[in-house]
Amino acid sequence: MSTPPSSTQRESRLLEAFVQMADTLVDDYDIAEMLHQLAQYCVRLLNAAAAGLLLSDQRGGLQVMASSSEQTRLLELFQIQANEGPCLDCVRTGEPVHVPDLTEMTGRWPSFAPEALHEGFAAVYAIPLRLRQDTIGALNLFNTGPGPLPAADVEVARALADTATIGILQERAIRRGEVLTEQLQTALNNRIAIEQAKGVLAYAANLDMDRAFQALRSYSRNHNIRLTEIAHRLVTGTLTPADIVATGGPA
């Protein structure tokens, strides 16, 4: 792990991150890509070991939408929380969940806590993504050392969670519940298409899932086509794995 940034460094990084996010949000953007960037910012700004975003499926469950790394084991750790863990508790109560020491939680979360400890994490935090009274998901942070999240980091995490909420709901005025459902369900399904596309590319180009994701992102950026659109094209065969690996493969 890197050393924590100084307060001046941190302030300028924060500023840079929010300026970039604001830039994204005024443009025609892809929710999947925006949330991926946000997860990266969480790791950098909060000095977290890993970060992920989970959304409510509106059926009582949660689905992973973005992760600071697409490593299979990390994604699994987020996904376990559809059944138990800090994110589920956070979404159900609408309140942040801070777990400075995971070893104390093996009784409460018999699947999640041992799995997270096994992966080398010691502390976990979940910050709600809130829209007025609704909680639409959670921002999940992991640290390798035990301890509480510093007060300044709590503020930053909350601001990043709010940015995610705004980003998911896009420019639409979400005053009515049905528009929220349209947005959430579409975002969740697009994430499934990205997983399918990762699989296509992972097999065809013999990459691990994280590399496959990076290749999709590079192609998306180089060709200025949304990540979601590329995923759909690759899965339905209008784009071939060779197109992606040949012209926009991993750097």
Place this chain on the structure above:
Amino acid sequence: MARQPMADPWDERLAKARAALLHALHGTDPLGAVCRSCVRLVPVAGASVSMTGGRAQAEMLCSTDDLSARIEALQFTLGEGPTVDAFTAGRPVLVPDVPGAPAQAWPMFAQAMTGQAVGAIFAFPLQYGAISIGMLSLYRERPGWLSGGDLAIALEIVDVAALALLNHRTGVLNGEQLAFLPRGREQIHQATGMLIAALGIPADQALARLRGHAFATGRLIDEVAHDIVNRHLHPRDLDQ
């Protein structure tokens, strides 16, 4: 805005609805049963399920009543309406107030609906990521959106309808294990992608192959997907 509490996964009503839907999947006419369960489980007047093949081709497979059938047929004839939009965009189109909806959205369809007892239309695409298989359309006689609890059940119905339609399309028999396809498991979707690339088959067939293998070997689809993603099982071993 009225408070819309997120669904409680252990909610008794939701659990009962899940059990009823599972039962519907096992009958002789799963699609019809799923369609009818919409009217029974959520406050809507009618429902229909259509299968979509190529571009703009849709075939209605079941409906609960004449008006549902007419709403669906009319939209695909005119080439406009909430269901057509939902199909084209691959996203739900939820119209809680049909008479009050802006007329420019669907001018011909809106005109055809004038005087009909159609207050709300909720059109859901039946899809798994990039695999688009059909549409579920619900209508209410009076305008109004669904409560959080009703929405959770409606979305469960969408999941089960997608599963029933996938079974119908790929010609698999109904069975205990085929009633299980969790959406949130990323490895199932990754494995589907790997099968597409390895076997050169369309996405819906890749998913069917994965499910079929799990069924034939008596394993959970999660386990099979896990083995494929971790390269313990080669996609070619699923080639029949």
